[in-house]
Structure formats: C-alpha cells, structure tokens
Amino acid sequence: MSRLATRFEALAKTGRKALIPFITAGDPKPDFTVPLMHAMVKAGVDVIELGVPFSDPMADGPVIQRASERALAHKMSLKRTLEIAMEFRKTDQETPVVLMGYLNPIEAMGYENFANAAQRADIDGVLTVDLPPEEGVECSALLKARGIDPIFLLAPNSTDERVKKMDAVGSGYIYYVSLKGVTGAGHLDATDVENKVQQIKTNTKLPIAIGFGVKDAETAKTIARFGDGVVIGSALISKVEENLDDVERASHEIIELLVSIRQALDS
Amino acid sequence: MTEKYNMPDERGHFGPYGGIFVAETLMPAIQELNAAYQHYRSDPEFIAELDADLKYYVGRPSPLYHAERWSRELGGAQIYLKREDLNHTGSHKINNTIGQALLAKRMGKTRIIAETGAGQHGVATATIAARLGLECVVYMGAVDVARQSLNVYRMKLLGATVVAVESGSKTLKDALNEALRDWVTNVDNTFYIIGTVAGPHPYPAMVRDFQAIIGREAKEQCLEATGRLPDALVACVGGGSNAIGLFYPFIEDKSVKMFGVEAAGDGVATGRHSAPLCAGRPGVLHGNRTYLMCDDDGEIIETHSISAGLDYPGVGPEHAWLKDTGRATYVNITDTEALEGFYAITRMEGIIPALESSHAMAYAMKLAPTMNKDETIIINLSGRGDKDMQTMAKREGIEL
Numbered sequence: 058m059s060r061l062a063t064r065f066e067a068l069a070k071t072g073r074k075a076l077i078p079f080i081t082a083g084d085p086k087p088d089f090t091v092p093l094m095h096a097m098v099k100a101g102v103d104v105i106e107l108g109v110p111f112s113d114p115m116a117d118g119p120v121i122q123r124a125s126e127r128a129l130a131h132k133m134s135l136k137r138t139l140e141i142a143m144e145f146r147k148t149d150q151e152t153p154v155v156l157m158g159y160l161n162p163i164e165a166m167g168y169e170n171f172a173n174a175a176q177r178a179d180i181d182g183v184l185t186v187d188l189p190p191e192e193g194v195e196c197s198a199l200l201k202a203r204g205i206d207p208i209f210l211l212a213p214n215s216t217d218e219r220v221k222k223m224d225a226v227g228s229g230y231i232y233y234v235s236l237k238g239v240t241g242a243g244h245l246d247a248t249d250v251e252n253k254v255q256q257i258k259t260n261t262k263l264p265i266a267i268g269f270g271v272k273d274a275e276t277a278k279t280i281a282r283f284g285d286g287v288v289i290g291s292a293l294i295s296k297v298e299e300n301l302d303d304v305e306r307a308s309h310e311i312i313e314l315l316v317s318i319r320q321a322l323d324s
Numbered sequence: 325m326t327e328k329y330n331m332p333d334e335r336g337h338f339g340p341y342g343g344i345f346v347a348e349t350l351m352p353a354i355q356e357l358n359a360a361y362q363h364y365r366s367d368p369e370f371i372a373e374l375d376a377d378l379k380y381y382v383g384r385p386s387p388l389y390h391a392e393r394w395s396r397e398l399g400g401a402q403i404y405l406k407r408e409d410l411n412h413t414g415s416h417k418i419n420n421t422i423g424q425a426l427l428a429k430r431m432g433k434t435r436i437i438a439e440t441g442a443g444q445h446g447v448a449t450a451t452i453a454a455r456l457g458l459e460c461v462v463y464m465g466a467v468d469v470a471r472q473s474l475n476v477y478r479m480k481l482l483g484a485t486v487v488a489v490e491s492g493s494k495t496l497k498d499a500l501n502e503a504l505r506d507w508v509t510n511v512d513n514t515f516y517i518i519g520t521v522a523g524p525h526p527y528p529a530m531v532r533d534f535q536a537i538i539g540r541e542a543k544e545q546c547l548e549a550t551g552r553l554p555d556a557l558v559a560c561v562g563g564g565s566n567a568i569g570l571f572y573p574f575i576e577d578k579s580v581k582m583f584g585v586e587a588a589g590d591g592v593a594t595g596r597h598s599a600p601l602c603a604g605r606p607g608v609l610h611g612n613r614t615y616l617m618c619d620d621d622g623e624i625i626e627t628h629s630i631s632a633g634l635d636y637p638g639v640g641p642e643h644a645w646l647k648d649t650g651r652a653t654y655v656n657i658t659d660t661e662a663l664e665g666f667y668a669i670t671r672m673e674g675i676i677p678a679l680e681s682s683h684a685m686a687y688a689m690k691l692a693p694t695m696n697k698d699e700t701i702i703i704n705l706s707g708r709g710d711k712d713m714q715t716m717a718k719r720e721g722i723e724l
Contacts (some may be wrong), residue, residue: 111611112624113497115504122491134621160345160608165622187345187608191335210348214511219351234349238509242629 060153060181061206061229064103065192065264065285074322075286076101076231077266078293079157081108081124082141083133085297085304086142093308098152100312101319104230104266106184106288107146109138109158116186118241120291123298135162136172143178155182155208155229163196165186172199180231181210182206190226197226204247213253217260224261231261233284234269241291245270247279254283273314274321281322289318329575331645333376335523336612339648341641344524346611350504353511358526364403365533370426377422378537381413381455384419386538388545394672398687401555402694403688405705406570409677415707416538416566417448417589421517423534425452428515428573435459435514439503441468441496441562442474442633442680444707445519450484463502468632475711493626496562496636518564521640528640535569542702543573545642550700556581556691559704560683561654562598562614562634564643566706570653581653583644585687587629588656592594599625601647601654614641630659630715631679633707661686666709666716677714678707 058066068075078097082090094105110128112119135158157174161169163185175183183200185193190209197207206229211220211280214235223231233254236245254265267280268288277287293311300307336342344354364370378384386407395403408416421438428436436453439462440446446462453460462479466488469476479486492498500523507516521528521535541555546554557574559567560583574580587600597603600615607616609624617625617637629635646652657665662679665686670676677685684703692701709716717724 111622112492112618113501115501115610116349116508118505119491126492129623134445134623161616161618161624162622164607164613165605165618165620186347187611189344189346189348189351192343192345200581212352213348215348215353216352219348223348237349237511240504278409 059204059206059229061104064153065187065230067176068102074281075103075264075266076315076319077104077106077286077288078102079106079108079288079290080112080293081121081128082138083110083128083131084294085127085301086131087133087137089146089304091140093311095149096308096312097315098149100315103286103316104153104155106155106157107138107142109135109156109162111159111162115160116239118239118291120241120252120294120298123197124294133168139174139178142180146179153181155184157184158186160185160188168196168199172203173206175200176203180205182208184232186210190222201228208232211257213237214250220257220260224263226264230264230266230285231257232288233257233265233267235267235280236270238269240269241288242270245276245280250280251283252255264312274317277318278321330526331642332529336529338535338642338645340606341613341644342525342528343613344611345608345613346524347508349508350464353507354524355469356431359426361526361530364427364430370430372711373446374423374426378419382418382422383410384537385541386410388542388549390549394669395692397672398689398692400692400697401699402697403692404546404549404554404700404702405675406538406702408538408566408676408704408706409681409708413448413451414710415444415448415678416535416569417445417519418451419537419567419569420519420531420534421445421448421452424515424517425456428458429456431515431613433513433515435510436517437461437463437503437506437514438517438519439463439496439499440501442478442631442678443468443472443479443711444633445608446484446486447475447478447518450479450482453484454482461506462486463489463499463506465489465493465499467494468496471715472632472711474714495627496632497624512536521642522563522610522612522614522638528612528642531565532568532572532642534567536572538566538569538704539571539573539613542570546700553577553580554702555695555699556583556701557664558583558585558684558688558691558701560585560634560680560706561639561643562587562636562680563638564640566704568640568642568704570704571646575651583653583687583691584652584654585683586654586656587631587634587683589628591658592656596628597656598629599656600637602656603642606622606644606691609638612641614638614644631683633678633680634683657683657686665689675705676709678709679712681706699710
C-alpha cells in the first residue's frame, strides 16, 4: 500500500483529519525548506505538499506567485525540488510528500525522466495543476507504474461526470478546491463546501483534502469536518513573506500556526 | 491536388499540439464555451448577425491593395496588402472580438474580460463591450501600459477598466495569467475573450474561424485582381491570429507558400527575442501545447520585441503544427529590420503600419526581390501605426 493510502487509513481509524501544509520549495531560499519540512512533521502535519516553483503559476494568487518568484531568483527548479525531497527522505521515511506544480517543467524534463527521478526521490504523489486527466493519461500511467499516486483537483463546479473520472484515474486523495478562484482567495462558504463534498463522496471513495482559502485554525476546523483533511498554503507562505529579514522567525510563526490548527482539528 | 485539412481533432489537438491544459477549476467553463461555440458556429442567425456586424460596423471587406510603387522599387514580385488596418479600431483584432462577444451575449454572460499586449485586442474588446452594454475589464502588463498609453486611454474612454499587471515580466504573458485568474474567480457571469489563436481548446480553433474571413476575402480579391492564386502569403506572428486568419483558407492550396514572421528582437542569436517557432521548443503554457521560449528547467523566458503585440513566449498550436509539417515556413525579423519595413511602406505607399505588421513588411522586402515580376505576394497589413507614434517619436528623439 502507498504511503498516502497508509496514512489516510490510519487517520480514518483514529477519526482524525489530515493536516496538509503547502510550501513552495526553496522559498525564500533553498536551505530553508528541508529543516522546515522536519519541523512541520514535529508540529503534527500528516502529508507535505511541496510546491515546484514555476514562472507562470496561473492558478495561484499573489502570495504563492511571489513565493515562486523568490525561489526562482535562487535558481530553484523541478530538479532541485526533487533533491530537497530526497534530502528530507533521508531522515523521514514515514511522511508522504506530494509534489504540486505546473506541467511545463515536467515536459522539459520528459515524462519518463521525471517519473524515474520522482521515484528515486521517493515522492508519494504528484499533483500537476494544469494537467487534466484527459491529457495526463501517459504521465499518470508512468507515475502509477512506479507506485506514485497521481492526484487531481475537483472544483465547486465540477460535474458528477468529472468526479467519476477523477475517481477512475486518480489515487492517493482528491484535492477539493473549496472556492471559485485562485489560491489564497476570499472567504469560503462552509455550507457550499459541505454540500459539494457530500455530493463528491457519493462518487468516490478516495479521501478528500479541502484547500484554497483556509486561513486559520477556525476555518480549518469548520471545513475539515466535511472531508478527510485540510490543505493550508497561502497563510503559511504569508509568514515567510512577512519575515524575509528573519527566516528563523518565519519558520517559528509557520509552526505556531500549524500547531494551533492541529489542536483545533483534534479538539 | 488538394489534401483535405481538418484540424483540430475534437479535443483540440493539432497533431501533438493544442489540447486542453487547464486547472480543473476552469474545466466546466471551457466545456460550456465549447458546447456553445459548436452550436452557434453553424447557426444561421448567429452567422447572419456576425456578417452584418462585420460589414456595417467593422467595414468589411477590407481592400486588397496593390502596392505598385513599392513592388517596382523592390524589383520582384507584385505585393498586395490586405488592409486590416482599415478596420474599425485599426486592426484585425475586431473580427474576433465581435464573434466572441456575440457568443458571450447568447451565453448570457454580462461581463467580458480580455488580455492585451499592444492594446489592439483590448481596444477591440472594449469597443464591442461598449456597443453591447457589457462590463469590460482588460488586463495589460505594466510595461505595455507604459509603452502603449494611447491605447490605454482609448480603452478607458470606451468604458473599460484597464488593470496594469505587475507580476512576472509585466507583459502579455502575465496579462494572460491574470485574465485566467479573473476568469476562474468570476466564471459564472464572465466570458474571457482571448485575442489570439492560443489558450485551451476551443480558443485556437474558434479565433482562427473568426479571423479566417481575412484569407477568404483575400483569396477572392486576388483571383479578381490577378486571375490566379497568390504565390506567397506573409504575416507577422506573435500569438498568430492575423497569420492564421490569412493562411487558413489557403492551407489546401499547396502552390501558395506561407511565411510567418516572428519577432527576432535584438537578434535570435542574442537570446533577446520573441521567436519560439524559430528558436524555442515544445512545451505547455496557457492551456495548450506549442512551441515556447523556456529554459532547460521549463521556466518561461522573458521575451523581447520592439512591438508589444509580438512580445509573447508562446504561439498558437496550429502554427506549431504547420511548422512541423512544413506547410508554413517561419522566419524572423529583428527590431532594426522591422523599422526599415515601417519606414519603407510609410514613405513609399503613404501607409503607416503597426510595428507588429512592420515585421511582415520587412520580410517581404527580402522575399519579393527573389521572385519574378509576374508572381504575387499578399502581406497581411494587420494593424495601423497610430498607436506606435509615441514609440517612434521617442526613438527619433522627438517630444510629442
């Protein structure tokens, strides 16, 4: 069984919700990321989504765009993101790591080269924002053959037909985008999320992680009830941005926020 | 001997290019748009309304003008100019914005968004939005806002909101990113009018179909003027909408050579250019697979061109396909050469072209002398140069 499946199964048994932080690899500088990943695990996160910096992050709001820009200024890349994941894995064989990014860096590396490199880095899942299942048949097959889960998004306006499609081609979990918009946008409506996630669950048994617009412990707790986990990204990266002159402090504030969310989820 | 050309396939593929590469959040909007387009493209009432607008509002057909003096001067092929610069709003862009806006109206959308580089597509969109009473927001890179301030003012006069995009390289690609972000947020009431033959399917095919009137008219006009098909077509290529508009109706006419002219900026060898077909590689950006300017890590490279409208790291997927199959040839012209084209046609024919179209003029200056006097070249004069007066005056050290 994959690390992701094992993790979600264990959580379900104890009735806990997955806490999934998203951070951009190499933001604000390359050596910040691995220690932060370990610290986040200590703070009680269950899965780490590692953002691959891209020059044109079309689905992201300004906070994650700027994180990409900071990382790229340090020559971060898909290759170096995989190196970070490999470094993390040396001392943590338990925590699933999911790469989240855009397709062009994978196209440039070549699908097969990428799948091999991801396997070497012991990556657990890959979420490619701009690769829908129809176009992703080849890439998903290469990943699955190496025991890596292809993870797909669903949106508030996704039809039942789309849900069934994601259920058929995806594995690991489904990332439910809780609002119409980009990452870090507006405020989300809990009732809308509840209704939609319930509807999705009639068509898939995959765990549902809910993200986009989760800002604090309170929203995390509210929406986690409807699914199997919450993803928090922009709110963490804001801590980096607010403390660019003091990365220790950035790390400290990220951990503080994650600890408060963990407590809220478990209370 | 003609061979049937029926690209793209039903999922928007031109061979390995094109397709739908968008976040799931946009997928329902894309599907809704595709269904509406497939329905209305053959709806007689829709076609009649579009044709009437093109005739009475845009002023079509645009003339095919024989540039006799310039042809004589170059001493080779006879050059004909397809005068898209004479359209209402000053470029070919309006052929497409009218089509998409009429579609938006039928789909019940009340808000229009668009990206723009030189501002021509933005103006054409703001124009039709004003006429149809639709709210209009145009995204434009901050660099382009500064170098095309005249068009920014025009859009504002027309009632549009112009948003200066400060992310990334602050040019056309970043405007496109921002428009996509707006669309995903306001997908219920908003129609995104993409200005070029890029983006996810159905945009490349839909924009081509709306622009193909250029080539259909040109074919008829050329037959009338010369009694035969042209020998060569020349058009500038940024995203490639004016080029595909001219080329498409001639694709099956194998005797007609097609030349797409990319912007070489400071020269392709310097790396400071906007010529993905000549010097890029296949990749995925803005919803489709095509030739791109990106580095070995797949990060998009900043582009350079004197003309804001060609300053884009990608190109329509159909051009990528026409390049690979050899049906069209893609060449490039530097900023300096484009300026030579600009001055030549201005002084020789009394027509001031847009800097984008000047790239096509400059290539024709190389091509025409290699051809016989009884051969014909059609150049797409895609836009007029009014918007570039400030840029040109500044280069000449003149304060306007």
